[in-house]
Amino acid sequence: MKILGIETSCDESAVCLIDAQGDFDFASPKLHAKAGNNFQFQVLGNSLISQIAIHAQYGGVFPNLAKREHAKNLVPLLEQTLQQAETLLRGDASQKVTIAELQIILAREPDLYERLIVFLQKYAKPEIDAIAVTVGPGLEPALWVGINFARALNLVWNIPLVAVNHMEGHIVMSLMRHDNFQFTIPNFQKETHTPKRCALNAVRYPLLSLLISGGHTELVLSSKWHDYKIVGATRDDAVGEAFDKVARLLGLPYPGGPHISALAEMSRNNAEQTRKHAEKVPHRSASVSHGSAFHLPRPMLHDDTLDFSFAGLKTAVLRIVQAHSPLTDEMKSRIALEFEDAVTDVLVAKTMKAVDEYGIQTVLVGGGVSANTHIRAQLATQLATVDCKLLTPPPELATDNALMIALAGYFRAQNREFVNPDMLKANGNLKLA
Ligand code: KG4
């Protein structure tokens, strides 16, 4: 089955085409015994335009700007994806619709409408079995562009639509097997490089998903495929949001996660070298300062719940920044290190608590913040002590992309969960359960 995925929930515009077959259903004892699934897929085309540079000047994502950019990007992305997949044939698909109907669907996206008409006059209907589009959670003005684009394609090509929850996309992405290759997501206009046959990892239930992104910090319990129960969540800021806000306090560009992580890594390596040096030259060690000079709180670390809170951590960083202003580069790195350590301690402790409470067999981490190498490493180390497997997404596919939407969409299409295009709606606060 060929599935086209469309993602516009935040500041990445992305389109992907996969060809997928098989099942992922471990409720079946037969499949479970095989410890594998017969699901396989191939990425036929995959493109993405990041709006980071555009939003960076405002220090965060501007919904209406994101909407405008998605409207500009989607048709070129679709064209590139289908060209990579070699499914575009010359022809005129626009003959089959009345232009008035298309105009109504894309009334709020005139830019998209203009580009789509040109595209449709150039190419025949491609071979696609279903179109999967993100309907939430995310920024509603941004989500609507993807939804209306999907509705327009449904009208012209008569291809059924499936609605995808963005967080389910992150979960499915983290199931992908990627130990044997590097997956690079092509940026617009760059050459694509995708492995031929891809598969998903086996899962033993209960499964716990730690979802950490710009908008979410959640612990999700699944006792079977497509079954979700949120057992822990943030009470204020999401962890990615905290990374971005702290980065801003340190004068680092948006999005801050990767910058904080790079500084923390540098500081961690320096501290390690200093420690090794002090071991070799003991008489000097008294004059060498160790570790971080700043201590940040680990909010809710020892409370009884599986909930999180990161707003206080950000405020604590603010106090340190105010007290030490102007910050030297070394201080920035030390704050970054202490902040990353504090966040990691809390995420790991709560994950381990949930693993214990629910007898978890498999843990996966997903969402943009799961690109963080320190968080991955600490989770893996701790989970190994209780013999629990950790699944992570390919680092390049931890942040938003359309492959995750196509994958999640495939399984919904397989269940024939098609939606009436007129009933499709953006839901900024869409929940998994
Ligand atoms: O999933 P995502 O791409 O978008 C949302 O759905 O929110 O996540 C974006 C978030 C941003 O807050 C970004 O700072 C964070 O993921 N992020 C990271 C890293 N890479 C991206 N945070 C920490 N360390 C990283 N290496």
Ligand code: ZN
């Ligand atoms: Zn995301």
